[in-house]
Amino acid sequence: MNQARKTAALWSTLSTGELAEQVQLTVKAHDARAKALWVAVAEDLVLAARVRGALAGLKAEFRGHRDEVMWLLWINQAQQQLAPVAQAQTRAVAESPQPVAVAEAPEVPEVALTSASFERPDNGVVREARDIPVMLFQEPPSAAG
Known part of the structure; x- marks a missing residue:
């Protein structure tokens, strides 16, 4: 953890x-060292904001890339590692619950299902199958011909 704090x-x-280059290398590594580094970065709010910006840029950079899914997975994992500090602060606020008035749900009338509700709009008439026009695909003329 000490090395992660020095790196941060x-x-x-x-x-x-x-x-952005260092963030990309760390995202690509996605190992225990990287996870410790994300925790250390999350402690510094200014650095965490800069890293989140670099992660957003990295996400945009890999859009359309052949390895986009893999990179997005790694980037999302890094973003989740940066999020716990903010979640811990919101949990502290949420721990003091306020009394909430419980309102009773209004009664909903029951709907009776009858066979009439399942009838087909065309009165059950079976339509004939239509012929599908035949399409002929031809190879374009060869330029070497």
């Missing part, structure tokens, strides 16, 4: 482009 401190001094 180093990241806070990087330019946006350099940070």
Whole structure:
């Protein structure tokens, strides 16, 4: 964890482009070191915001890429690792519940299902099958011919 904090401190001094490169390498690694780094980054709110921006840019960069699904999975995992700090703050606020008035649900009339509700609009008349026109696909004339 100490190494992750040192790396996070180093990241806070990087330019946006350099940070994006480091984020990309860390996302690609998706190992225990990367997870520890995401936790360390989440502790610094300013750095976490910069990294979330780099992750959004990375997500946009890999749109349409042949490995898009894999990268989006890794990026989403990294974003989830950055989210727990914000969730912990909202949980602390949510722990003091307010009394809530419970309103009774209005009665809903029962609907009787009859055979008339399942009748076909065409009165059950079976239609004849129609002929489908035949389509002929031809090979375009050869240019070498």
